Amino acid sequence: MDLPAGTRNYSYAQDMAIFRTKTHWILLGVLILLLFAMPAYWHDWLSVVNRIGITIIAVMGLNILTGYCGQLSIGHAGFIAVGAYTSAILVQRFGVPFPVALICAGLFAGVVGMLFGVPSLRVKGFYLAISTIAAQFIIIWVIQHWTSVTGGFSGMDVKAASIGPMVFRSQASQYYLILIITIISVYFAKNLSRTRVGRAFIAVRDNDLAAEVMGISLFRYKLTAFFIGCFFAGVAGSLLAHTSLSISADYFPLTDSILFIGMIIIGGMGTILGPILGVIFIRLIDVLVTELSPALQNAFPNLPSGFTSGIAPLLFGLAIILFIIFEPRGLAHRWQLFKASYRLWPFSY
Amino acid sequence: MKTNRWLLLSAIFLVSILAITPLLAACGPKAQPSQVLKIGMMTPSTGPVPEKGLPGQHGIQDAIEYINTELGGAGGYPIEVLWRDSAYDMAKVGTIVQNYMNEGAILFTTHSSSEMKAAQGKANDAGFPGLATFISTMNLHPPQHIYGPTPDYGDDWVAFARYYKENVWKGTGKPKMAMHLLSGTVGQGTLDGAQAMADEIGIELVDVQNHLINTTDETASLTVIKSKNPDVLFISSVPAPTAVIIKNAKDLGMYPGITIGAASASFTKALVDLAGADVVEGVYGVFHTVSWDDDVPGVAKAKEYVMKNHPEDYGNMDYFSTWSTTLIIREILELAVKNVGYDVLAKGDAAAWKAVEEQGIQKLKGYTVEGLQGGTVTYTPGDNRLNKFLRIYQIQDGKIVALGDWQEAPLIKYAAYGDQ
Numbered sequence: 001m002d003l004p005a006g007t008r009n010y011s012y013a014q015d016m017a018i019f020r021t022k023t024h025w026i027l028l029g030v031l032i033l034l035l036f037a038m039p040a041y042w043h044d045w046l047s048v049v050n051r052i053g054i055t056i057i058a059v060m061g062l063n064i065l066t067g068y069c070g071q072l073s074i075g076h077a078g079f080i081a082v083g084a085y086t087s088a089i090l091v092q093r094f095g096v097p098f099p100v101a102l103i104c105a106g107l108f109a110g111v112v113g114m115l116f117g118v119p120s121l122r123v124k125g126f127y128l129a130i131s132t133i134a135a136q137f138i139i140i141w142v143i144q145h146w147t148s149v150t151g152g153f154s155g156m157d158v159k160a161a162s163i164g165p166m167v168f169r170s171q172a173s174q175y176y177l178i179l180i181i182t183i184i185s186v187y188f189a190k191n192l193s194r195t196r197v198g199r200a201f202i203a204v205r206d207n208d209l210a211a212e213v214m215g216i217s218l219f220r221y222k223l224t225a226f227f228i229g230c231f232f233a234g235v236a237g238s239l240l241a242h243t244s245l246s247i248s249a250d251y252f253p254l255t256d257s258i259l260f261i262g263m264i265i266i267g268g269m270g271t272i273l274g275p276i277l278g279v280i281f282i283r284l285i286d287v288l289v290t291e292l293s294p295a296l297q298n299a300f301p302n303l304p305s306g307f308t309s310g311i312a313p314l315l316f317g318l319a320i321i322l323f324i325i326f327e328p329r330g331l332a333h334r335w336q337l338f339k340a341s342y343r344l345w346p347f348s349y
Numbered sequence: 350m351k352t353n354r355w356l357l358l359s360a361i362f363l364v365s366i367l368a369i370t371p372l373l374a375a376c377g378p379k380a381q382p383s384q385v386l387k388i389g390m391m392t393p394s395t396g397p398v399p400e401k402g403l404p405g406q407h408g409i410q411d412a413i414e415y416i417n418t419e420l421g422g423a424g425g426y427p428i429e430v431l432w433r434d435s436a437y438d439m440a441k442v443g444t445i446v447q448n449y450m451n452e453g454a455i456l457f458t459t460h461s462s463s464e465m466k467a468a469q470g471k472a473n474d475a476g477f478p479g480l481a482t483f484i485s486t487m488n489l490h491p492p493q494h495i496y497g498p499t500p501d502y503g504d505d506w507v508a509f510a511r512y513y514k515e516n517v518w519k520g521t522g523k524p525k526m527a528m529h530l531l532s533g534t535v536g537q538g539t540l541d542g543a544q545a546m547a548d549e550i551g552i553e554l555v556d557v558q559n560h561l562i563n564t565t566d567e568t569a570s571l572t573v574i575k576s577k578n579p580d581v582l583f584i585s586s587v588p589a590p591t592a593v594i595i596k597n598a599k600d601l602g603m604y605p606g607i608t609i610g611a612a613s614a615s616f617t618k619a620l621v622d623l624a625g626a627d628v629v630e631g632v633y634g635v636f637h638t639v640s641w642d643d644d645v646p647g648v649a650k651a652k653e654y655v656m657k658n659h660p661e662d663y664g665n666m667d668y669f670s671t672w673s674t675t676l677i678i679r680e681i682l683e684l685a686v687k688n689v690g691y692d693v694l695a696k697g698d699a700a701a702w703k704a705v706e707e708q709g710i711q712k713l714k715g716y717t718v719e720g721l722q723g724g725t726v727t728y729t730p731g732d733n734r735l736n737k738f739l740r741i742y743q744i745q746d747g748k749i750v751a752l753g754d755w756q757e758a759p760l761i762k763y764a765a766y767g768d769q
Contacts, residue, residue: 047447144532153537154487157470245470250439250463250533294432
């Protein structure tokens with residue numbers, strides 16, 4: 001915990017507090033107020049914000065798996081698909097209430113994640129990445145070919161999320177649902193990183209042999225990381241299905257799995273703030289390019305048709321390269337530096 | 350120090366992007382002039398199928414220019430297109446459609462059936478009418494708020510199977526057909542039609558293989574097909590994979606030998622360009638518009654605009670399809686303005702969507718689309734295909750040449766999609 005100059009912790013509770021000072025609490029209050037008031041002043045942006053929220057939940061899971069525990073996964077979109085289809089099938093075919101389906105989606109995605117995480121006990125790094133890519137392909141193949149259950153290539157129509165009589169059909173209501181689950185996910189991830197399990201993840205990431213020698217069960221903690229990371233993905237998938245109202249395998253391409261890795265690199269691996277900043281950054285670039293493409297094509301009629309097509313991937317790639325070279329600890333580290341200098345201001349030296 | 354400065358500048362740049370993006374979009378729509386009819390149109394101009402999306406985008410742009418400058422818009426009001434590149438990203442499609450609803454568009458179009466599949470959940474739920482230039486069975490069955498300006502992929506299969514049986518097949522008994530289908534709505538729609546109508550038409554389906562949109566080699570799947578000894582291979586896909594399949598079939602000695610037919614989504618100039626004219630010589634295809642060589646008023650006008658703005662698209666059927674769809678949209682808006690007045694439509698809300706659907710789309714009757722499509726564009730209750738005519742073409746000397754007359758596509762009831 002970074003505290004302002006002159007502030008000290010005098011009890012264990014103070015030391016463990018996430019929000020320690022009055023300023024923290026005030027800023028938290030303002031942030032929550034702004035977030036809950038957003039539909040009133042940014043209504044036209046809610047579809048983008050909702051997508052950002054769902055992606056934050058998924059990428060937060062990947063951050064636990066990759067950023068905290070060091071287990072690289074390039075199959076995360078596949079695990080989101082597992083959650084999306086689990087939830088959609090439970091609600092559509094079996095009439096299970098959405099909240100139950102949401103939790104089941106997370107649990108089932110977690111179990112599937114554990115299955116694909118088994119190779120992590122033998123392989124790591126590049127080799128593990130390849131084995132998780134297999135998860136992506138296998139899951140999508142099963143979805144496309146298990147027609148009687150998943151609808152196959154046709155996909156599925158999905159009911160809007162509902163809790164009792166409350167149906168989340170409007171964008172604003174979906175926003176509040178996603179916001180609350182995102183907050184719970186971020187809070188859970190923050191606390192997890194400070195527990196015995198979180199510290200074990202970090203030990204496994206930093207040096208798994210040393211961790212094992214210290215008595216940390218690699219089998220247990222690596223699979224736990226896969227379960228938790230994929231649980232988040234499953235929850236995100238459930239929200240995606242019940243807000244899109246339609247799903248098919250096309251919603252979960254391999255490129256998304258790669259993009260999620262890019263998001264935690266840009267945001268900052270192994271931090272809680274990192275995935276949030278990374279997701280917002282990448283999604284807004286995507287929106288920026290989509291919104292500006294028509295204007296750019298009109299502004300430069302002499303350039304080849306569709307020249308804007310390269311802008312989005314170019315910016316993503318460029319951002320990832322620049323961050324890896326100049327700021328490997330991501331935007332979250334920049335934010336930390338900013339806060340540190342602000343805390344000492346005007347006596348920064 | 351230099352590194353720190355650079356990092357600071359980078360941080361400022363990144364923060365600026367984060368801050369400016371919402372402002373740009375928030376300010377954009379409000380700056381547009383009033384007294385226009387706003388519609389949303391998306392094409393997959395980037396991503397895995399730019400060979401379809403880009404000519405489609407150009408067809409929209411040129412048709413809108415023609416409508417607004419020469420035809421006086423629709424009902425006297427210029428049409429404003431909120432065009433977006435979907436990049437064939439289905440999650441993005443959902444966001445784009447939602448934005449169209451927020452920005453006051455009164456209807457929307459997608460270029461592909463997959464985009465429409467991703468959009469139709471939200472659109473049907475909100476009653477926001479949409480049209481897909483290339484459309485699949487699952488977009489239209491059961492009929493809700495999504496319409497096809499053309500027949501669907503199931504109809505493509507039926508039209509080709511009928512033509513093949515009556516004009517190409519010289520054997521006895523049932524001809525054996527194999528199918529190579531793009532994974533997704535394109536392939537599934539065709540399979541739906543084949544499964545529903547194969548027995549009635551008298552075709553034996555001997556094998557069905559699937560391929561991905563980014564496939565580069567289909568030798569293995571074609572070897573399986575070859576072992577089943579089919580008389581005809583029907584491909585339902587987009588141009589690039591279709592080119593791969595036909596090239597592989599040629600390498601395996603299957604073609605020429607068997608007959609190859611292609612559904613509408615792949616049957617365009619891009620197929621000839623990608624595969625090579627000699628490779629695709631003699632391939633049959635199904636399409637829902639006239640060819641560039643037909644002597645109808647619409648072709649002359651499209652030629653004029655394509656040569657002026659996008660000469661590289663001359664001969665491309667995707668360009669033609671979106672041009673034709675845009676003309677149909679103009680007719681819809683013209684009817685809607687006439688029947689309910691501009692003020693209702695200008696609101697861009699649920700009432701405007703309902704007005705466009707009930708007083709525009711559902712009032713379509715006898716519209717000829719300047720001769721660009723077979724028959725006329727007419728709404729029939731219970732059938733959301735606005736045009737029901739297809740024609741068979743063949744690639745001859747690198748050109749797409751029409752064979753015979755238009756075929757009417759009967760409405761097929763698909764129980765799997767809840768048709769009554």
